Amino acid sequence: MSGRENASAESSIGIEPSPVDSNSSILDLLIPVLHHWRLLIAAPCIAALLGLGVAWMVPPTFTGRTVFLPPQQQNQASVALAGLGALGGLAAGAGGVKTPADQLAALLQSVTLSDRIIDRFSLLTVYDVDLRVDAREKLQSRVRVMVGKKDGLIAVQVDDRSPERAANMANAYVEELRRLTSSLALTEAQQRRQFFEVQVKATRTALTKAQRDLESSGFTAGTLRAEPKAAAEAYARLRAEIASAEVRLQALRGTLKDSAPEMQQLIVALTAMRSQLAAQEMPLKAAGPDYIGKFREFKYQEALFETFSRQYELARIDEGREGGLIQVVDAATAPERKSAPKRALIAVLCGISTFLLLALGVMVRHSWRGAAADPAIARKLQQMRAAI
Numbered sequence: 001m002s003g004r005e006n007a008s009a010e011s012s013i014g015i016e017p018s019p020v021d022s023n024s025s026i027l028d029l030l031i032p033v034l035h036h037w038r039l040l041i042a043a044p045c046i047a048a049l050l051g052l053g054v055a056w057m058v059p060p061t062f063t064g065r066t067v068f069l070p071p072q073q074q075n076q077a078s079v080a081l082a083g084l085g086a087l088g089g090l091a092a093g094a095g096g097v098k099t100p101a102d103q104l105a106a107l108l109q110s111v112t113l114s115d116r117i118i119d120r121f122s123l124l125t126v127y128d129v130d131l132r133v134d135a136r137e138k139l140q141s142r143v144r145v146m147v148g149k150k151d152g153l154i155a156v157q158v159d160d161r162s163p164e165r166a167a168n169m170a171n172a173y174v175e176e177l178r179r180l181t182s183s184l185a186l187t188e189a190q191q192r193r194q195f196f197e198v199q200v201k202a203t204r205t206a207l208t209k210a211q212r213d214l215e216s217s218g219f220t221a222g223t224l225r226a227e228p229k230a231a232a233e234a235y236a237r238l239r240a241e242i243a244s245a246e247v248r249l250q251a252l253r254g255t256l257k258d259s260a261p262e263m264q265q266l267i268v269a270l271t272a273m274r275s276q277l278a279a280q281e282m283p284l285k286a287a288g289p290d291y292i293g294k295f296r297e298f299k300y301q302e303a304l305f306e307t308f309s310r311q312y313e314l315a316r317i318d319e320g321r322e323g324g325l326i327q328v329v330d331a332a333t334a335p336e337r338k339s340a341p342k343r344a345l346i347a348v349l350c351g352i353s354t355f356l357l358l359a360l361g362v363m364v365r366h367s368w369r370g371a372a373a374d375p376a377i378a379r380k381l382q383q384m385r386a387a388i
Helices: 003-012 021-035 037-057 087-094 101-108 111-121 132-141 163-182 188-216 221-225 228-253 261-287 291-321 343-372 375-387
Strands: 062-069 143-147 154-160 327-330
Touching: 021 037, 021 343, 037 343, 062 163, 101 143, 101 154, 101 163, 111 132, 111 163, 132 143, 154 163, 188 291, 228 261
Parallel strands: none
Antiparallel strands: 062 154, 062 327, 143 154
16 A cells, blocks of 8 residues: 555544654754854854953952951840939830841941042042042942841952952951941940930030029029028028127127227127128029029929939940940951952853854754745745845
8 A cells, every 4th residue: 555545544534644844844953053063163162262362361350258247236225214214215215226237238338438448448540430429339339248147147248350459448348337337326225325415415505504594593603502491591590690799799888899809809700791691692682583483494404414414324334335336257358269250151151152153043044045945935035125
């Protein structure tokens, strides 16, 4: 039985012939590739050698790396604010912000820190740029800050052509971060210290104003230091001494003349006590009816200043107990091996990419020629050329 009869017999009983079009199309594409095997081997090798040569011409890049531990928070506010009363809630609310490691990572990439690094290492000259913004962009492209999700450690990596400068810049980031955080309130103790520092300054100003208002009513600084009760007792005692001296003077005048030594001594003492009494009566007369309100305001601001000063000193002690905010785990040293360029990787990528492009070009060329052999497609191509 012939092949045509077999095909008709198979179709009559419902058996379809196996598809071979897809396999034959793949083979049709592989045939021209195999015809150009010399080109597909030689060209990638040449491209790999050229890529390796170019990689050798690129100056090497070194990476300096430092790792440090961010500050650990200490919750000492409850002890420090125990005696503050109602003001404790206000201060605790002002100092309840936590400090995650991501905050320090953001500070490492801040403009302020970048400008300090640029000035410290004269990066405008190193990067051969005139504008600070260009130097900042180049610096940020060469710096990587990574935060460990499990251990919480922060790593700073800096790329540079000089291994010594790469290590020094990585260490400088930690040093400048310490300087920056010392001027900011990051930890709970620092925030309490900053809060009470502001309150102490404001209360000192209010206390000075209250003291001036009270002194303007006629009271001297010495009178302000004395309590009203003590001042009243001293005033009454002086009045009593003057009255006793006057009675004694009247009694002596019955037996002695005014020129007698005892009389002269008593008159001088009485004159001195009357002058002292007049000095004490003067502020009382000049005080007026608002003395009580001014004195009350003065005593209130004085008590407030003492409270805030005490809490400010406690916050400073807690801040000192925290020790160094940033602890370096691994200081950066000059790297012995370059980090870029990866010459072997560049050569392999050049060879593979050249092979793929040439193979694709050969298959496209073969498909184009096959399509041009079709009269209908050839006619359309002729029309396209004429239109162009």
